[in-house]
Amino acid sequence: MRTLTADLLVLGAGVAGVYGALAAEARGARVLLLSKDPLPSGSTPWAQGGVAFPLDEADLEAHLQDTLRAGRGLVEEGVARSILEEAPRHLERLLAWGLPFHPEPTREGGHSRPRVRHLGGDRSGLLLLQGLLARLRGPVLEGHLAASLLVAGGRVAGAYVLSPEGPLWVRSGAVLLATGGLGRLFPVTTNPPGATGDGMVLAWRAGATLRDLEFVQFHPTALPDGSLVSEACRGEGAVLRNARGERFMPRYDPQGELAPRDVVARAVFAEGQATGGVYLDLRPIPRLEERFPSVVAQARALGLDPLREPLPVAPAAHYAMGGVRTDPRGFTGLPGLFAAGEVASSGLHGANRLASNSLLEGLVLGERAALAALEDLAFPLGAEPLPAPLLDPGLLPALRARMGEAAGVVRRGEGLREALAWVQGLPLEEGLPGALEARPRLEAGHLALLARLLLEMALLREESRGAHFRQDFPQPGPEAYHLEAQGTSLRKVPVGV
Ligand SMILES: Cc1cc2nc3c(=O)[nH]c(=O)nc-3n(C[C@H](O)[C@H](O)[C@H](O)COP(=O)(O)OP(=O)(O)OC[C@H]3O[C@@H](n4cnc5c(N)ncnc54)[C@H](O)[C@@H]3O)c2cc1C
Incomplete structure (x- = not known):
């Protein structure tokens, strides 16, 4: 079996992965960065609006209040405040690197002031990502798909990767997941074809916690x-x-x-x-x-x-507020595994993301997670890949149609229950494919698993809050809580815990 080694393995070359890799490279770490699609890949290059940065000290509080209001009681306030406090440092750095931010901020929905900085008209994400990629020292391995994590004694120690040259084991001191969102679970989505929630499934199967998957933002x-x-x-x-x-x-x-x-x-x-x-x-x-x-x-x-x-x-399905639960440094709680960007649930977005806060989160958490990962590198012996879920991709159109009907902008218990029963009946298999040709089966397997978890969470959340609207429970409940899935347990967890 071909094997590569790195201090830090970064899965995903969007804003979070590339900015994280730059931070790790700056510390002298050996970084390996993978993207399953050719560059520029992911949602990042599709972002049009820009990046939300507080205008000044006084605006920080207003930006925080806007974030909290949009998040409907589920934003982790300490996390949000710390991200906004750090934001100006990143803007300064990006300007010093020559990124062509327009000097005039624009106003977007939910923002009380114009504070979104765009680049090149509506080519914000593309220019941002190109600017970051240009500064990378190491190569990005394109067309390399992480199919599973290597795990030893409860510690994540790398990934099992399908490459154009066949399977590959990457052994690393830590893994940073930056694989983006899950929009492809829905029939109409703004997300690119690769947004199949891979990192969320990889993390969950390794034992990490998935949080608040029911909160999917639909772009109006x-x-x-x-x-x-x-x-x-x-x-x-x-x-x-x-x-x-x-x-x-x-x-x-x-x-x-x-x-x-x-x-x-x-x-x-x-x-x-x-x-x-x-x-x-x-x-x-x-x-x-x-x-x-x-x-x-x-x-x-x-x-x-x-x-x-x-x-x-x-x-159209646009942004996953939920994802792999992390602490404010991007740590998932599973030794060796960190997550940043849309794949993660850091606590910034709560029940509804404030427009253009996500690229900002990718920058801040991408860097934090990479640096935190470098503080705890370990190369355990005997790491093995976990089996991956596989599904006939011919079933995807039906899966997406079900998700669109049952778990779209407006949801009802009955529809969610029916869809869940249908998803549970899907012929999901397990295995470790040896060739990149298995990508459609793997991605379909990921989507089917995520559909099940999302529907379970949407059913359990008998209230309407932020992006989750239940016709049969049209009001928010008295208590704000997160939903967390780890292994086979699904729990309600109060905010701030
Ligand atoms: C059309 C559109 C417009 C948007 N506009 C804005 C905006 O104006 N402002 C804003 O803040 N946000 C915006 N967003 C949201 C924002 O773009 C994303 O949330 C953000 O770019 C996600 O960045 P990321 O680094 O987490 O992941 P992505 O940029 O999605 O990158 C994911 C990376 O992971 C790789 N990958 C995935 N799975 C695997 C695997 N199994 N193995 C290897 N590699 C893998 C992909 O190839 C890709 O490189 C927009 C989103 C869309 C779709």
Whole structure:
């Protein structure tokens, strides 16, 4: 068996993985960075809006309050405060590295002030990631898929990897999971094809805790193919109308088009059901083509012209607030395993992510997790890969349709129960494939497992909070709690514990 060794193995080359790898390299560590897709990969290069940074000392408190408000009682306040306090240091560094942040911040939904810094119009994520990748010293192994973690005596010691040249064992002193989200669990999503929640399943099977998977943010304004019309468009004056041509958002929230995402997504869903469609009118935005080139290009690719007509939009699965539970340093609680970025649940987002807080989290936690990992490197003997879940990928369209119906913007106990029974009946197998051709079976296996866990959590959470809306329990419950799955146990855990 081919074997490589590294101090730190970083799985994933989005913002969290690359920024973490840079921090570890700066400390002189031997870092190995893997991406299952060719670069630039993941959701990061698709991000349009930008990165939310507090404007100054005085704005820090306001940014925190906006984050807490969006998170509906489930934000870990200490974690959020510490991330926002650290944010200016990272912005300064990125500016010193020459990243072309626009000097004027924009305002996005849920933010009380304009504080989102964008790059290159709406190419924020791409330019950010390219700027980071350019500074890496070590190579990124592209087309390398981590199929399982190597584990010895309760410690994570590397990964079993499928590469174009066959299977590979990477032995490492620690592993940083930065594999991104799970949007591909849903039929309409803004996420790239690789967003199949791999890291969450790898971590859970190794014994780490998954938290709050039921909180999936639905972006309110996706085009019919799932491509996104950035929230920044609404910040700059775009208006939502129903099929009767009526502007409806002010009826749902005093902040109108700039209400938090969950509110806008439910309003778009309800108006779509009631009137037969919802449209986003971008024509009020001055210099539209210059300001939002990607949005205009995406619409045109679908035969739509945003300069002349409002665009048909609908909610699409966009961001996983839940994930691998970590402490404020990105430690999962499982020796040798750290997580950062969308794969993780650090406590910043609670029940609903505030727009553009996620790239910021990727930066801050990516660095913290990498540095924490370097403090505890160990190379145990006898590490072995765990078996991976496998499913016939031909079942994925049906799985996604079930998830869209039962666990979309609006949920009901009955629908969730039916979907869960169906998912439990899927012919999930276990194994350790030896070739990259098994990728679709592995990803389908990951999605089926995550579907089960997400549905279990959505059923147990008999309340509506943030992105989780239950028609049969439309109000938030009296106590805010997290849901945590470890092995076969699913527990309610009070916030702040
Ligand atoms: C369309 C869109 C627009 C967005 N806009 C914004 C925005 O404006 N501001 C903001 O803050 N957030 C935005 N977000 C969210 C944000 O982009 C993501 O949350 C963030 O980029 C996630 O970064 P990450 O490093 O955690 O993972 P990703 O960037 O998703 O990277 C995941 C990496 O893991 C790799 N990987 C996955 N599985 C494996 C495996 N098994 N083995 C090896 N490698 C693997 C992938 O190849 C990839 O390199 C947006 C998201 C989308 C989809």
